[in-house]
Amino acid sequence: MPARRIDPAAGRQxxxxxxxxxxxxxxxxxxxxxxxxxxxxxxxxxxxxxxxVPPYGAVQVIEGTTHRRGTPPNVVExxxxxxxxxxxxxxxxxxxxxxxxxxxxxxRSDLSRYLPLLPRP
Numbered sequence: 001m002p003a004r005r006i007d008p009a010a011g012r013q014x015x016x017x018x019x020x021x022x023x024x025x026x027x028x029x030x031x032x033x034x035x036x037x038x039x040x041x042x043x044x045x046x047x048x049x050x051x052x053v054p055p056y057g058a059v060q061v062i063e064g065t066t067h068r069r070g071t072p073p074n075v076v077e078x079x080x081x082x083x084x085x086x087x088x089x090x091x092x093x094x095x096x097x098x099x100x101x102x103x104x105x106x107x108r109s110d111l112s113r114y115l116p117l118l119p120r121p
Contacts, residue, residue, distance in 0.1 A: 011035025012118070018084055019120055030056050033080050036087045039117055049074040049108050053083045062108055074106030089116030 014031035018024045024032075033056040040051065041059045048064030050072045060072070078086075082101045085091035093112035096102045104110065 006031060006035040006038055008035070011038070015084070015088065015118055016121065019088060022081060029080050029084070032084055033057055036084065036117055040114060043117065044114050049076060049106065051111070052077040053080055056080055064108055072106075074108040076102060076104045076109050076111060078102035086115045087117045088120040090120065
């Protein structure tokens with residue numbers, strides 16, 4: 001299990017703050033993204049898919065072939081706004097894919113079964 005770096009109470013509060021104001025300060029967005037990436041890693045442990053939300057963080061998730069060096073074969077990348085919208089259920093995975101709001105490559109890169117991760121209160 002990955003080590004926690006974001007206090008869960010602070011992380012949940014950052015997500016709530018972002019829900020109240022998607023134009024929240026950079027530090028709030030950073031905390032919300034990092035916390036939710038940690039939650040995804042706890043929900044879908046493994047190292048076969050790399051989820052990237054630049055510049056805030058990246059995490060490897062989902063059981064399967066472990067990736068150790070270079071560019072992983074299964075990568076998902078998106079903006080913080082797209083990630084948090086997926087996390088709280090404001091945006092569906094298929095809608096994000098269809099609109100080009102996220103880039104996903106590899107056969108294991110569909111995260112739709114893990115989202116929304118923290119439905120909007």
